[in-house]
Amino acid sequence: MNEAPIGILLGVLVFLLFLSAFFSSSETGMMALNRYRLRHQARSGHKGAIRTSKLLERPDRLIGVILIGNNFVNILASAIATIVAMRIWGNSGIAIATFGLTLLVLIFGEVTPKTLAALHPERVAFPASVILRPLLKVLYPFVVVANTISNALLKMFGVDPNHTGADQLSQEELRTVVNEAGSLIPTRHKSMLTNILDLENVTVDDIMIPRNEIIGIDIEEDIEDILDQLRTAQHTRLPVYKGDVNNIIGILHMRNVAKLLSLEEINKAALLNETADPYFVPEITPLHTQMVNFQKQKLRSAFVVDEYGDVIGLVTLEDILEEIVGDFTTDVDDISQDITPQKDGTYIIDGTASIRETNKSLDWELPTEGPKTLNGLITEHLEEIPDSGVCLAIGNYRIEILQTRDNVVKTVKAWAVK
Known part of the structure; x- marks a missing residue:
């Protein structure tokens, strides 16, 4: 190498700097990848994402092959730079090569490629995986030796190299991900997703219709008054009670009322025959639990009771859905806004x-x-x-x-x- 032309040595030096930039950017790009996005792309069949996912299954081996390659080219570049500098400047070339190569590696082999990889990890990591996978096979014996020694040192300090933290998101972390998704998720969809996360923290008594606002049918009233109320009812379901809301008899659906109104004579017995059994839920029931219960029971409304069993309100499936998507119905009884x-x-x-x-x-x-x-x-x-x-x-x-x-x-x- 001492007899090689300076032009060739400089060409090799430039190539080694390029390899140093490749290894540095690959390391940063691989580690900066969004793991959840990577999984999604791999499941969608993206070839680059599949290759990269396989490499990241063993991050110790991936880092091992990158560092072996990066250190090899940097040390070789240092040797070549020293030879070239000594030919040109003599013994003082050693110091010149040291400072000069440090500056070149820092700018072209570290800062610039790593910054690029941090800003665009997928553009760097996916193409790099094409080279890193076969290189890992070639250097596998060296990687195993390096990892074995490294893992032994880690165990001496009480660190288990095989233990990795659970790659999971908490509820608050997921909320942050949704809120910081930017234009990738429309604002309305963000609101719906965060509202779904809030269902666990909201109970039925937070959204129920209070007892004093429940509109229902008192079966003890005159039949003509009841029929007049049915003809002008604005709701599809009406509670039926006896004297007081605490004495709930059932729920009357207006589609059943249509059949009754077509009869020549209607009595209270026929009316009660069309009612469905009432459904009661505790006031502390979380909304996400109640929504599942509505689905299981094939129901759309429930009476909310306190710890003494007294009715304190009414909750409907529509009320829960409005907590997710916002108001999508008009409350016809709310003539004057609150x-x-x-x-x-x-x-x-x-x-x-x-x-x-x-x-x-x-x-x-x-x-x-x-x-x-x-x-x-x-x-x-x-x-x-x-x-x-x-x-x-x-x-x-x-x-x-x-x-x-x-x-x-x-x-x-x-x-x-x-």
């Missing part, structure tokens, strides 16, 4: 308004642990039933009581303080 915006930036809110719905509608963060309605939140905060005109602060929100009647806060004015 929240009315004012010109001065404040809001007139009904005291029975759900705190969760208020937070969703106004993008607020009123506390949801505890009372479910605005009236409950206010009375808990004040520890008494307030009079009209009373003002209070809850976090960054200011609330003025506008009307109190029958020991219940009816309407308030609320606004956020920035």
